[in-house]
Amino acid sequence: MRSRLLTTVLSLLVLVLAGLGVPLAATVAGAEQQRLFLDRLTDVTRFASLAQRPIIDDQPSVIERELRRYDEVYRIAVAITDRDGVVVARSRPGLELTDRKVIDRVGLALAGRHSEPGDLMLPWHDEPLVLAAPVLADGEVRGAALIISPTASARGRVVVWWGALLLGSLLALGAGILFALPVVRWILKPVQRLDEATGKMVTALIMGRPVEPVGGNGGPPELRRLTHSFEQMAAAVGDVLAAQRAFVADASHQLRNPLTALRLRLGNLEGHVDAEAEVHHEAAIEETDRLNRLLDELLVMARAEASSLDPVPIDVDDIITERLQAWSAVADSRHVELVQTGETDLVAMLTPRGLEGILDALLDNALKFTHDGTVVEVAARRIDNRVEVSVRDEGPGLRPKELERATDRFWRSPSHQNVPGSGLGLAIVTRIVARVDGNVRLELPKGGGLKVVVTMPLAPPERSIR
Template identity: 50%
Template sequence: MGTRLLVIMVVVVGLLAAGLGVPLALASAAAAQQDLFTRRLIDTIYYASSAERPLTEADTSQLAAALRRYDEVYGDAVLVLDAAGEPVVASRTPAPVLDEDGRERVVLALARQPSKPYPLLLPWDDRPMVLAEPVLADTEVRGVVVTISSTAPLRADELRTWTLVAAAALVALAVGVLVALPVVRWILRPVRRLDEGTGRVAVAVLAGERPDPVADGSGPPELRRLSASFDRMAEQVTQAYSAQRAFVADASHQLRNPLTALRLRLSNLHGHVAEDAADDHVAALEEAERLSTLLDGLLALARAERTRPVVPLGIDAGVDDRLEAWRPLAEHSGLHLVREGTRGLRAIGPEGAVETVLDAVLDNAVKFTPPGGTVRVRTGVVDGQVEIAVRDTGPGLAPDELERATDRFWRSPGQINTEGSGLGLAIAARTVELGGGELGLDLPAGGGLRVTARLPRA
């Protein structure tokens, strides 16, 4: 944004310099050209009046001497033509040859038309300035006097003027940049602090800490008010998020005691329930067990939401430990747990992240894989990140369900009757995100579901 503002200011200064400098240079060039035209026109008219008698008396010796002296002093050629347009006397030998424009001016002069001013000559236009005036005797045209003036000095002066204007424009641009830099920094300082503070606020909010204020009283009034509003918003979000997290943790914890007492009382009723109420008694026990599982998930989610220090993690130890822990249940369900991939990897993440992620993912894999299936855990390095991929051979998910699978309490419509709280993948995803990684789901060829946790490599 700073670069764009600086470019805008430089463009404005450049347009201002061009708007002032270009007309000034054009006006200066036009004035210098008009001065040269006027002086040469006076000289041409003078020699046209001086050439009347020499042409009438056919004695041009004195006129030729005068023309040579003029040429020596001013460096401009003078040519006298008769009424037929043929050269009579010239200031140089051989006589200059007129170009097409000069011949047209001679024709006009023979028709008693005055010489017209030239359009503005640019520095790269090296044409000479040709003026032609008729030699009149009474009302009869006896000939034409032509002056041929070099425009090199005029073009050199014009080039110097353009150079000075360009130099002045560059100086104006340089001064504009020097003036604009502190102004742009002053304008954008609150914006930069907002940009930098957003990340700090996010970390502080997740950690339940008070975020550092962004406003420092600098910058334009509008941006100062925006910074102050941002600080108030961050404070309110932090308080709301902390209150929400505390409520989830406290409610989950406080509900465990009455739930435990309820489960105990329901268990004690075994054998004391009427036969026609036995089914309701069993259903109540199942619902109590389901509620207990849900509270355990909420507590785990509350712990996952807390920002924990990021430390180096040994992948092998965490993977082997979780595989051994889940192997008895997998074998009991008729499943095969297989470890594949690279060993000896180390990643960076919250303490216990590998175990937390694998517990959540293996729980789903063992739950949804039919007997005789295989659950494969593969570790490796892809694009500089450590990957832990768990693939099952279960029914998988629909393609449009993959993005929603990590939402809290979300469950696939085809798995409504399956035991679970819908928090496992949400906990895994949040744990990986706290370590600067990501959790991805895809449908590999051959069926099933693959869940991949990516963590920065240590």
């Protein structure tokens, strides 16, 4: 944004300089042309006066000595013509009226008219200045005096003036840049602080930390007010999220005691319920068990969102081995084989106990949905500076259009409603990896089933586990 704003300011400055410089350059060129024109007009008028008597006396050669002396000193060709346009006296041999411009100027003089300045003289126009004046005797045109003057010296002065104008414009442009840089920096400094604060706010909200104030009082008043409004908004969002997390955690914790008491009372009624009500009794017990699982997952979700612990290096291979051993009893009961593949000696950055929570949620889902006698594969590999941990089952999987919604809270596929669960497992995994800028990706591998890929940052060498 700084470059775009600076470009806009400099473009306006260039337009202003061009709007002032171009007319001034044209004025300088016109002034030099006018000065040269008046100077040469004086000379040609003088020669027209000197030629009156020689032409009347029919002795035009008398004036040639004056013409040659003038030509030798100023290198300007001069000629005198009669009323028919024939050259009768000249400053240099071979001077004839052959050029169309010269002939036209002589024609105007023989008609009793003086020459005009003509088009604007520019440095790249090397045409000579041609002026003619009528030779009058007793009010009658008897001939014409002609001057063919080079314009190199006048054009040189125009170039010098234009160079000075260009230099002045460049100096003004440089001064404008030196002035614009601090102004643009002053204007954009609050915007830069807001941009940095936005990134910090997102990180703080994800990590469950207080949002840092933007700080700084510089910049235009409008941006200072925007900064103040942003700080108020960030504080309000932080308070709302903190209240939401606290409510979820408190409500989940407080509901556990009455649910536990209810479960005990329902258990104590076992054997004391009529046969007709036994079905409802078992359904009530199942519902209390489901509510207990739901509360447990809500507490895990609340801890995952409210944790303020910084990421630490974790040994991916050891934790995968540990969690597979912990879930082996559940897998054996369903004749499911747990397989660990991929690379070893990988160290990732994650919050403490974060990978354990991720694997517990993914293995729980995999063992619930995979078919009996199949394989659940847990793989780890390194891709660039990231670590990928995947869990694949051989269950019914999901429909392609359901993959995007699978990580939403409490969402469950319509085809899996008969399987126990709350729909919070993948949401918990997503929240855990989001704290380290990781991501969760769901895939439908060939052969069926579902593959959940979790990506985490690789630990830098200096943070590796020793």
